[in-house]
Amino acid sequence: MQRGFYFDQSRCTGCYACEIACRDWHDIQDTRVKWRRVTATEQGAYPDVQLSYISLSCLHCAEPACREACPADAIHKRESDGSMLVDADTCLGADACGACRSACPYNAPQFGPGPDAKMQMCDMCHERLEQGLQPVCVAACPMRALDCGDMDELQKKYGGCSEARGFACSTRTRPSIIIKPRYT
Amino acid sequence: MINPDSETVHLTSCPHDCGGRCVLKVHVQGGRVRRIETDDGPEPQLRACARGRAYRQRLYAEDRIRTPLRRTGKRGAGDFEPVSWDAALDEVAQRMLDIRQRCGNEAIMYIAYSGNTGTFLHSQLGVFRLLTLFGGFTPCWGSASFWGSLFSSEATYGTLVAGHTPDDMLNAKLILMWGWNPAETVQKTNTAWYLARAREQGAHIVAIDPRFTDSAAAFAREWIAIRPGTDTAMLIAMAHVMITENLYDRAFIEKYTSGFGQFKDYVLGVSDGTPKTPAWAAQITGVAEEKISALARLYASATPAKLLTLGAPGRSAFGEQFHRAAATLAAMTGNIGIYGGEPAGFGLAPVGLKPEAGTGLIARRMPGNLPEGARQRKAIHITKLWDAILTGKQGGYGADYKMAYITNANPVNQFMNSNRAAEALSSLEFVVVHEQVLTATARYADIVLPVNTHLERNDIIRPWQGGPYCIYMKQLVESLHASKSDLDICRALAPRLGIDAYGNMSDEEWLSEFWQEARDMTHGEELPDYDRFKEMGLHRMQRGKPAIAFEHLDAGRPFNTPSGKIEIYSSTIAERNDPQLPPIPTWIEPWEGPQASREGAYPLQLISTHSKRRIHSNMHTVAWLRDLEPHTVWINTLDAEARGIQNGDRVRVFNDRGAVLIQARVTGRIMPGVVSMGQGAWYRPDENGVDRGGCVNVLLNDTHSPAGAFCSNSCLVEIAREP
Numbered sequence: 001m002q003r004g005f006y007f008d009q010s011r012c013t014g015c016y017a018c019e020i021a022c023r024d025w026h027d028i029q030d031t032r033v034k035w036r037r038v039t040a041t042e043q044g045a046y047p048d049v050q051l052s053y054i055s056l057s058c059l060h061c062a063e064p065a066c067r068e069a070c071p072a073d074a075i076h077k078r079e080s081d082g083s084m085l086v087d088a089d090t091c092l093g094a095d096a097c098g099a100c101r102s103a104c105p106y107n108a109p110q111f112g113p114g115p116d117a118k119m120q121m122c123d124m125c126h127e128r129l130e131q132g133l134q135p136v137c138v139a140a141c142p143m144r145a146l147d148c149g150d151m152d153e154l155q156k157k158y159g160g161c162s163e164a165r166g167f168a169c170s171t172r173t174r175p176s177i178i179i180k181p182r183y184t
Numbered sequence: 185m186i187n188p189d190s191e192t193v194h195l196t197s198c199p200h201d202c203g204g205r206c207v208l209k210v211h212v213q214g215g216r217v218r219r220i221e222t223d224d225g226p227e228p229q230l231r232a233c234a235r236g237r238a239y240r241q242r243l244y245a246e247d248r249i250r251t252p253l254r255r256t257g258k259r260g261a262g263d264f265e266p267v268s269w270d271a272a273l274d275e276v277a278q279r280m281l282d283i284r285q286r287c288g289n290e291a292i293m294y295i296a297y298s299g300n301t302g303t304f305l306h307s308q309l310g311v312f313r314l315l316t317l318f319g320g321f322t323p324c325w326g327s328a329s330f331w332g333s334l335f336s337s338e339a340t341y342g343t344l345v346a347g348h349t350p351d352d353m354l355n356a357k358l359i360l361m362w363g364w365n366p367a368e369t370v371q372k373t374n375t376a377w378y379l380a381r382a383r384e385q386g387a388h389i390v391a392i393d394p395r396f397t398d399s400a401a402a403f404a405r406e407w408i409a410i411r412p413g414t415d416t417a418m419l420i421a422m423a424h425v426m427i428t429e430n431l432y433d434r435a436f437i438e439k440y441t442s443g444f445g446q447f448k449d450y451v452l453g454v455s456d457g458t459p460k461t462p463a464w465a466a467q468i469t470g471v472a473e474e475k476i477s478a479l480a481r482l483y484a485s486a487t488p489a490k491l492l493t494l495g496a497p498g499r500s501a502f503g504e505q506f507h508r509a510a511a512t513l514a515a516m517t518g519n520i521g522i523y524g525g526e527p528a529g530f531g532l533a534p535v536g537l538k539p540e541a542g543t544g545l546i547a548r549r550m551p552g553n554l555p556e557g558a559r560q561r562k563a564i565h566i567t568k569l570w571d572a573i574l575t576g577k578q579g580g581y582g583a584d585y586k587m588a589y590i591t592n593a594n595p596v597n598q599f600m601n602s603n604r605a606a607e608a609l610s611s612l613e614f615v616v617v618h619e620q621v622l623t624a625t626a627r628y629a630d631i632v633l634p635v636n637t638h639l640e641r642n643d644i645i646r647p648w649q650g651g652p653y654c655i656y657m658k659q660l661v662e663s664l665h666a667s668k669s670d671l672d673i674c675r676a677l678a679p680r681l682g683i684d685a686y687g688n689m690s691d692e693e694w695l696s697e698f699w700q701e702a703r704d705m706t707h708g709e710e711l712p713d714y715d716r717f718k719e720m721g722l723h724r725m726q727r728g729k730p731a732i733a734f735e736h737l738d739a740g741r742p743f744n745t746p747s748g749k750i751e752i753y754s755s756t757i758a759e760r761n762d763p764q765l766p767p768i769p770t771w772i773e774p775w776e777g778p779q780a781s782r783e784g785a786y787p788l789q790l791i792s793t794h795s796k797r798r799i800h801s802n803m804h805t806v807a808w809l810r811d812l813e814p815h816t817v818w819i820n821t822l823d824a825e826a827r828g829i830q831n832g833d834r835v836r837v838f839n840d841r842g843a844v845l846i847q848a849r850v851t852g853r854i855m856p857g858v859v860s861m862g863q864g865a866w867y868r869p870d871e872n873g874v875d876r877g878g879c880v881n882v883l884l885n886d887t888h889s890p891a892g893a894f895c896s897n898s899c900l901v902e903i904a905r906e907p
Contacts, residue, residue, distance in 0.1 A: 013367035046852035
């Protein structure tokens, strides 16, 4: 089974509740570290302007480039659901390595300040999933624009689109996300 | 990791002034808040926004005031020394007694606003009670948010209960978001969610706004950019189309309204020689004639339809006219008293606790309270506080003011003309401020008294615009540092002021009594007893359908106006005999509006918006929220090019009242000739008096509309690139 995310971009108002909920739940005090990030894309000129937001975390790719790039074998996929798992003790750190950061097309691997900072990123709220709860970002979204589940199930429920403003689907890593775009 | 053995989870809410009232589920462990979740019960869940989710950082903020403070430097400099509670309270009491003896009670001004709102107990009312028992004071009146709407709703409908619950959005075929951006302002919890679902169900949504807002982008099929302050002209021209093309609901107008004839004469130009055609409005508003006609035809034909607005267009020089015109169009299209319609009045819905529940009870039950009339005659409008302090009796005010007592408010930052505010507070003999953090206002205090947050005390809260629920806000942690509640401060001050009637009731006794009284103040819903409610935390009143105003149009007397009808011609306004406040909805060119922008040194119209990273000036210093978006002034690409400004440049926004340094955001999301700033950034003047904090009120004109609206969207500025 591969677990992944669904994101309804047509609903997203850019309120940042998911980003802050993630920060609070995982106690990420440093604002330079973002497990989940909301970004805006503005296109066109007045008055024909278009605006969309996208909320992305680690996309728990089917073929994760970060894992491939890691020389220390510190990045794994959980067998149970394909979600990513980082072994901070094995990670070589930002300055010594940082290979995962360069490899990831989605800027998911995060490092705090300091030369020894270890890689960290979205763990799909593994502890919450184990308790039968949705990841905290999904449970937070005031627009109910996020979902999380088995990719096959999500595909059945929402269809297959994975291209949207602010997001290009990597055929190489095959990210586990389905996006309903605002503009088609 | 969660340790279920020692972590407890409690339900509470936020007491701030966004209009939403959401559920926070707070994890507490070892006496500290560890995490905050939101509603995970049955839908419709009351999910919190980023601000509520970031509350832990506010609770444990470095900048929480730790002890009472006494000023040591110049007012505004922010130099204070810590003092004991006894020393601080003794000084406050001694100065109050002295000022009362020398200058009378009226020399003491009480400035309070919406720092906590919708709560039963911990608001301004405890201080109001104290100062009243002290023999009275000079209060302030007015609303920075929506006075134009309040005034219009009372005049037109005879009530403020003139709105629908947001779930009724699903019944609408057409929604006009008129200067209304709930994706950022929230207004009512779940408003944006219902808008998204209405759009998905096929509702046609149009945004009429100078900016392409987050709401416009997410929900609207069409964006009509309109010059600030000209909305009334467009509405009146839409009425012209409906009248001349015979598209309005004659039966509804005849049966339920009065004064339509006078309005029609004005619209057609019978009374003043100027027909208010779409061509006439196009010149004023900047909206193409065809668009005005098309929107009029659409609104008249797509029933049921909602014209939704809250305060922004009415926060202008003659803002009440906008709301009066909007209500008139709601009547002309027959969208009153029907599901999916909307009266375009003040947005209270007939559901749950009525506004009088909770708020006002402490104040009302005081011995020695001044009669309402006597108080109001002396009250000063919130835009005139600085003028009153600086000019006193000579300026025509009721007293020469010597002292300001300020709680639940940051008026230097949030009321207009911050530089004048600084000058005014600096001129007083004594200023006392209750605060949680050292705001722009607190910096002008002689004594600052540290106040706790809603997580450190018990209270009850409900949505201030009506909603089928209320929340018990339980104290979750001990008061941090040396902070106390406003009420505890009053309890400690009362004996020092010679007041023995303040009462010995505990918070719990007050709350239980208020709850008992509130049980009779619902729109028919039953409330559980107090102990049961406390246990539940969230009490939801079950409803099978939306709550809508004026549902029973033919029963009794639905409109509490002198005529018993919807007053398009308002007899109460007519009695005022004020040429600036005509009894029918009327277009009046605003000061510092589009016409003035073409004539003077300040060609850009400035509007103040809400920011999603703070609630007014609350939470401005919370690092998690600051990180989300930079604080900027929006300027259209054409206006930026003409001034050599590039995106991200540091610019100076200025007029005769002051100057602000801020980062420019060059964007096609705002119309040419208009610039906007999010209100609430903290005023931080440098040695030259230039604000480096990005506080929009530095630029705003401290005056109000004829009816009392806060005219923050009638302001002209120029912008220059800062070298």
